[in-house]
Amino acid sequence: xxxxxxxxxxxxxxxxxxxxxxxxxxxTVTYNGVTKRITCHxxxxxxxxxxxQGEKFxxxxxxxxxxxxxxxxxxxxxxxxxxxx
Numbered sequence: 333x334x335x336x337x338x339x340x341x342x343x344x345x346x347x348x349x350x351x352x353x354x355x356x357x358x359x360t361v362t363y364n365g366v367t368k369r370i371t372c373h374x375x376x377x378x379x380x381x382x383x384x385q386g387e388k389f390x391x392x393x394x395x396x397x398x399x400x401x402x403x404x405x406x407x408x409x410x411x412x413x414x415x416x417x
Contacts, residue, residue: 333388335361335368342370344386351376357393 355375361368370389381387400406 333392335359335363335370336366337385338368338370338389340369340371342372342389343375344372344381344389345376345379346382349376349379350374351378353377359389359393 355372355377357370357372357375359370359372361370381390
């Protein structure tokens with residue numbers, strides 16, 4: 333993923349697709365001394381990406397989520413009371 337190639341406001345999913353609830357994502361990346369923030373509002377949960385750039389973006393988010401969920405700190409959290417399908 334090349335963060336500089338993404339706009340500051342981005343939706344990796346076709347804007348006509350929605351879900352309730354939805355994701356709010358703020359990805360901040362610092363590389364080579366440059367900080368880039370990509371903000372995504374009302375992203376449909378579980379929808380397919382709209383293009384290759386969206387696939388890369390969502391793959392990075394999935395990789396970050398895997399790292400977080402596997403951490404000891406995450407595992408120590410109590411179980412969710414409600415799950416969304």
